[in-house]
Amino acid sequence: MRALYLEGGQIHLRTDYPTPEPPPGEALVRVLKAGICNTDLELLRGYLDFRGVPGHEFVGRVVRCDDDPAWVGRRVVGEINAACGTCETCRAGRPTHCPNRTTLGIAGRDGAFADYLTLPTVNLHAVPDEVSDDEAVFVEPLAAALEITDQAHIRPTDRVIVVGDGKLGLLCAQVLALTGCDLLVIGRHREKLDLLARRGIPVALEGEGPFGQADVVVEATGHPGGFQTARKLVRPRGRLVLKSTYHGLLETNMTMVVVDEVTLQGSRCGPFAPALRLLRQRLVEVAPLIQARYPLTEGRVAFERAATKGTLKVLIEVEGTETEEERG
Amino acid sequence: MRALYLEGGQIHLRTDYPTPEPPPGEALVRVLKAGICNTDLELLRGYLDFRGVPGHEFVGRVVRCDDDPAWVGRRVVGEINAACGTCETCRAGRPTHCPNRTTLGIAGRDGAFADYLTLPTVNLHAVPDEVSDDEAVFVEPLAAALEITDQAHIRPTDRVIVVGDGKLGLLCAQVLALTGCDLLVIGRHREKLDLLARRGIPVALEGEGPFGQADVVVEATGHPGGFQTARKLVRPRGRLVLKSTYHGLLETNMTMVVVDEVTLQGSRCGPFAPALRLLRQRLVEVAPLIQARYPLTEGRVAFERAATKGTLKVLIEVEGTETEEERG
Numbered sequence: 001m002r003a004l005y006l007e008g009g010q011i012h013l014r015t016d017y018p019t020p021e022p023p024p025g026e027a028l029v030r031v032l033k034a035g036i037c038n039t040d041l042e043l044l045r046g047y048l049d050f051r052g053v054p055g056h057e058f059v060g061r062v063v064r065c066d067d068d069p070a071w072v073g074r075r076v077v078g079e080i081n082a083a084c085g086t087c088e089t090c091r092a093g094r095p096t097h098c099p100n101r102t103t104l105g106i107a108g109r110d111g112a113f114a115d116y117l118t119l120p121t122v123n124l125h126a127v128p129d130e131v132s133d134d135e136a137v138f139v140e141p142l143a144a145a146l147e148i149t150d151q152a153h154i155r156p157t158d159r160v161i162v163v164g165d166g167k168l169g170l171l172c173a174q175v176l177a178l179t180g181c182d183l184l185v186i187g188r189h190r191e192k193l194d195l196l197a198r199r200g201i202p203v204a205l206e207g208e209g210p211f212g213q214a215d216v217v218v219e220a221t222g223h224p225g226g227f228q229t230a231r232k233l234v235r236p237r238g239r240l241v242l243k244s245t246y247h248g249l250l251e252t253n254m255t256m257v258v259v260d261e262v263t264l265q266g267s268r269c270g271p272f273a274p275a276l277r278l279l280r281q282r283l284v285e286v287a288p289l290i291q292a293r294y295p296l297t298e299g300r301v302a303f304e305r306a307a308t309k310g311t312l313k314v315l316i317e318v319e320g321t322e323t324e325e326e327r328g
Numbered sequence: 329m330r331a332l333y334l335e336g337g338q339i340h341l342r343t344d345y346p347t348p349e350p351p352p353g354e355a356l357v358r359v360l361k362a363g364i365c366n367t368d369l370e371l372l373r374g375y376l377d378f379r380g381v382p383g384h385e386f387v388g389r390v391v392r393c394d395d396d397p398a399w400v401g402r403r404v405v406g407e408i409n410a411a412c413g414t415c416e417t418c419r420a421g422r423p424t425h426c427p428n429r430t431t432l433g434i435a436g437r438d439g440a441f442a443d444y445l446t447l448p449t450v451n452l453h454a455v456p457d458e459v460s461d462d463e464a465v466f467v468e469p470l471a472a473a474l475e476i477t478d479q480a481h482i483r484p485t486d487r488v489i490v491v492g493d494g495k496l497g498l499l500c501a502q503v504l505a506l507t508g509c510d511l512l513v514i515g516r517h518r519e520k521l522d523l524l525a526r527r528g529i530p531v532a533l534e535g536e537g538p539f540g541q542a543d544v545v546v547e548a549t550g551h552p553g554g555f556q557t558a559r560k561l562v563r564p565r566g567r568l569v570l571k572s573t574y575h576g577l578l579e580t581n582m583t584m585v586v587v588d589e590v591t592l593q594g595s596r597c598g599p600f601a602p603a604l605r606l607l608r609q610r611l612v613e614v615a616p617l618i619q620a621r622y623p624l625t626e627g628r629v630a631f632e633r634a635a636t637k638g639t640l641k642v643l644i645e646v647e648g649t650e651t652e653e654e655r656g
Binding site: 150153155157175177179200201277280283 | 458474477478480481483484485503505506507508509510527528529598599601602603605606608609610611
């Protein structure tokens with residue numbers, strides 16, 4: 001099959017990559033579309049020393065599922081952490097933190113920028129008809145945004161600031177707006193912020209402050225520089241939610257975090273079912289985030305485009321671009 | 329001025345009622361529209377032994393405000409609890425629980441079914457232009473629905489059941505749906521439930537069970553009979569949110585609440601600012617809940633209509649129905 005292969009900080013198309021064989025408990029999924037995430041760009045920069053097929057935001061169709069053939073033919077999205085299911089962490093109900101886990105296209109498991117992928121059947125979620133392929137690609141990052149409201153209580157009376165107007169920041173902002181909270185989104189790109197302003201969400205450019213302080217601040221810039229900006233916006237005894245994952249280290253004044261009794265809350269993968277519900281009920285809008293589409297064969301160009309400053313979501317469209325020869 | 333006066337289980341129109349004189353710190357508000365709430369019907373049945381002018385859901389226009397004349401001419405809604413501001417409860421940040429409070433149209437203070445009312449200026453919220461008079465009348469009950477998500481953490485991964493498809497139940501359901509939670513609304517009126525089903529919210533008639541159990545159940549039936557139904561739907565260690573206020577007592581098995589370690593959470597008035605934000609952003613729809621409108625002069629008929637089984641919101645329209653003579 002065809003696959004985009006990442007090694008040594010480069011990505012290239014392979015047309016002879018072995019089609020994966022689903023082990024027991026896993027399904028074989030034909031990828032329809034996949035999205036390039038900031039994490040994919042960080043993998044290229046060396047994050048997690050990943051080598052293999054990246055891609056973890058996808059919609060696909062199950063083509064084989066020996067354990068439960070009822071899945072075959074269904075359109076699906078998939079949770080990206082494949083847990084062992086038997087360790088203490090899994091049994092305590094925290095499978096996304098299983099120490100033995102592999103993560104689709106990120107750690108120990110090939111991902112979605114390919115004709116096929118495999119995932120445990122328990123990770124799959126059927127996509128309702130009302131949710132399009134384009135929208136379904138956003139279920140994974142939207143679930144990550146919902147991890148914020150799943151982890152901790154955001155009150156409708158809280159003042160909340162999201163720092164960052166990238167792909168994830170825009171999704172976090174939309175999810176937080178649904179709480180009714182007093183929300184402000186601070187970014188660097190007027191045209192991205194306008195996507196939120198159009199929905200009645202208050203926005204500001206970074207230089208337009210001062211913004212005062214907030215009960216909860218979400219750092220979603222995707223780079224270490226966002227931390228300081230976000231930290232200063234948290235009120236004493238407030239909460240700073242950390243969504244950015246990047247290659248590299250952060251140097252910061254942790255003493256002031258102690259003095260101000262601020263809670264720092266790491267926040268990663270979230271629940272898929274509520275993301276599908278919000279999309280189905282049209283409570284979150286994702287289509288305007290799509291800025292470009294490339295066939296799998298132009299994966300390298302797609303990555304270059306995604307890495308261009310200010311670009312929102314770039315989709316890689318897989319199905320329908322495969323030739324007989326490529327299928328091998 | 330004109331006012332609907334409640335005493336001895338009867339409501340009647342008085343045209344010679346004294347126009348209230350706002351004490352220091354209060355504003356005089358010309359009522360534009362007001363909504364009849366289930367609590368008003370309970371007052372008629374003897375709840376709180378109230379005598380005076382009922383009505384606590386309203387939109388009006390400030391006509392006098394000696395402390396802060398900037399309010400004059402502004403369209404407003406108002407929080408209904410007038411707190412003393414100086415007691416220990418007020419200073420602890422819980423003014424809606426001030427033991428010295430009066431409550432608009434409910435306890436110790438005349439309400440909105442009249443040409444004018446007074447409220448402390450601190451209780452007022454300006455209504456943004458994007459929110460219509462009709463919608464603004466729902467700010468108070470919508471705030472009560474938001475009290476649920478303000479009081480405690482509802483996770484997007486929670487299973488939540490709302491019992492009751494009355495006015496408040498429909499608002500609670502819409503607010504809860506915004507969390508992305510796995511929601512089910514159980515009611516007795518197909519046509520009311522359809523208002524939610526149209527928005528993609530799962531609904532069921534009471535007889536259609538079994539429904540399984542939920543992490544959080546909201547009892548919003550408005551009568552004591554709803555408690556048992558709701559109680560049975562809460563999983564062990566789950567939470568039952570009590571929204572109904574009614575005249576009369578409840579007899580129940582509290583031992584099973586202990587055995588199942590269920591949390592019972594009383595929930596009353598909520599925050600106005602988030603309610604206005606949700607209405608302005610069109611995240612909650614209230615217009616379809618309006619079923620009838622009456623001028624103030626037909627207040628008794630309006631109450632009869634509101635008390636008819638299955639009726640949703642009945643509005644009393646005040647401004648524009650006053651004659652020169654009536655104004656006196």
